[in-house]
Amino acid sequence: RKEVEQDPGPFNVPEGATVAFNCTYSNSASQSFFWYRQDCRKEPKLLMSVYSSGNEDGRFTAQLNRASQYISLLIRDSKLSDSATYLCVGYNAGNMLTFGGGTRLMVKP
């Protein structure tokens, strides 16, 4: 079982929609989590860190649920430019970043 798991999608949504992705992790000792964004044939880039109390950055909201060991990313008012693959990232038992397989989002006009 992978230490960080995501639904690969794709999630196909219309512009303006709200969409949410979940990601589950197995290492209960993980302290830090992130969401990265990866455009097609490009490198991953940090979208946002995930804080215990939840955090918001514009249209993006990240939540952490330690009891159920999942993190979520909510995107409001989706834009065409949000189309990308979103990578959930946690830490493994060796204290190294471990990436989920990514969730692909396609926002349609």
Added chain:
Amino acid sequence: IAGITQAPTSQILAAGRRMTLRCTQDMRHNAMYWYRQDLGLGLRLIHYSNTAGTTGKGEVPDGYSVSRANTDDFPLTLASAVPSQTSVYFCASSPSGGAANEQYFGPGTRLTVT
């Protein structure tokens, strides 16, 4: 330059050949990493270095070696390439190793081993 550069951008390599992927950063980051990305498997850590002069093994180190002679450079060598090493390789760096550090990625090297 600003950030991380990787070379080559892409390469087709015959099986059994030796190949070194280059990675250079100018951010004076202490930690550097090599990942491979394969469809359905996501990014997997090959090797890492928390500071110049030290290296460590990641999740999939077999068939690869690294060196960290200085802060800026972190080359990845395939001593004798095999087709299963066909992948996209990303180099990354962070200010220091361990938790709570954003990693900055290079543009990647697409390697095909035939």
